[in-house]
Amino acid sequence: MLLVFAAAILLVAAYKGGRWLETRNAQPEARGDRLQRYAYEDTIEVDGTSYRRRKNVTSILLMGIDRANDTVVTGYRNGGQADFLQLVVIDSDEQKITRLQIDRDTMTPITILGVLGNQSGVRTSQICLSHGFGDGKEQSCELTVSAVSNLLLGTPIDSYIAMNLDGISILNDAVGGVTVTLEDDFSALDASMTPGRTMTLVGDQAEIFVRSRRNIGVGTNEARMARQQQYIARLAEQLDGLIQADEAFIGSLYDELKPYLITNLSRGALINRAWTSRAYGRTLHEIEGTYQVGTDEFMQFYADETVLQQIVLELFYQKVE
Numbered sequence: 001m002l003l004v005f006a007a008a009i010l011l012v013a014a015y016k017g018g019r020w021l022e023t024r025n026a027q028p029e030a031r032g033d034r035l036q037r038y039a040y041e042d043t044i045e046v047d048g049t050s051y052r053r054r055k056n057v058t059s060i061l062l063m064g065i066d067r068a069n070d071t072v073v074t075g076y077r078n079g080g081q082a083d084f085l086q087l088v089v090i091d092s093d094e095q096k097i098t099r100l101q102i103d104r105d106t107m108t109p110i111t112i113l114g115v116l117g118n119q120s121g122v123r124t125s126q127i128c129l130s131h132g133f134g135d136g137k138e139q140s141c142e143l144t145v146s147a148v149s150n151l152l153l154g155t156p157i158d159s160y161i162a163m164n165l166d167g168i169s170i171l172n173d174a175v176g177g178v179t180v181t182l183e184d185d186f187s188a189l190d191a192s193m194t195p196g197r198t199m200t201l202v203g204d205q206a207e208i209f210v211r212s213r214r215n216i217g218v219g220t221n222e223a224r225m226a227r228q229q230q231y232i233a234r235l236a237e238q239l240d241g242l243i244q245a246d247e248a249f250i251g252s253l254y255d256e257l258k259p260y261l262i263t264n265l266s267r268g269a270l271i272n273r274a275w276t277s278r279a280y281g282r283t284l285h286e287i288e289g290t291y292q293v294g295t296d297e298f299m300q301f302y303a304d305e306t307v308l309q310q311i312v313l314e315l316f317y318q319k320v321e
Helices: 002-025 028-039 127-132 138-151 167-174 204-211 221-245 249-260 267-276 305-316
Strands: 043-046 049-053 057-065 082-091 096-102 107-113 119-126 159-164 178-181 198-201 261-263 281-286 289-293 299-303 317-319
Touching (some): 057 138, 057 305, 082 127, 082 305, 107 127, 107 138, 119 127, 127 138, 138 159, 138 261, 159 167, 167 204, 167 249, 178 221, 198 204, 204 221, 221 281, 249 261, 249 267, 299 305, 305 317
Parallel strands (some): 057 159, 096 281
Antiparallel strands (some): 043 049, 049 317, 082 096, 107 119, 159 261, 289 299
């Protein structure tokens, strides 16, 4: 009887002890300690000050790839260059969208793959070359995302959308054509595209306007980026108007462009983000820096580190109090 009674007491004590441990682990103080530890994982330190990644800020890297849709990619070193790079930062708290233009010739660490696809190292080179490595699809996009993250103080990039050159005319015509004023002479490529003319681009004219560089004006990528900004500003206005007028438009546009896209965003996620941010304010940031010709005679752009640092902190981080 005594043994049975003692065993019963031990069982009750063990049960209560286990419940006490569970209760202790579930106390707000314990949960708070864990949350406190995890809250500061995504931080950076600049000039002795700690900054934490702000919530409700998402980023989408837009890439324009210099290759045709039907190009067959063989190996791991001819995926096509990223001629156009722009990071779209959506701040849901501030209800604004910031576009950060990235020069294709920006020098930053990129991942190099060998002929068999193995990672053979990292070197500082033009950021556009990062997409040339990989499979020309998701792998190449991820390598470009990594290069952009390297440029932006290691800030993670949430999503990407890459479109090859065949999609430019499709996108242009889907919004009814984009009207621009021609400052350069494109008549060698299209007889109607003469300097000083204001015209609505249709079909291949849009690709000529945003992609052409050699033998056009001063022939620099900086000049081409200025044209791209003119085009994108007008394109964005037309897209905003079409999306606000018709909720189904963005889905239809996605379906039309899908054969020319590589993205890690689902159709539904893309539609939701476009719709919820349709009325957000728009701003543009350009990265200041200097150009020089490298020893290989190709142009190189070196970002002003101080300016770049301020842009990154403004877009993504807040001080840790």
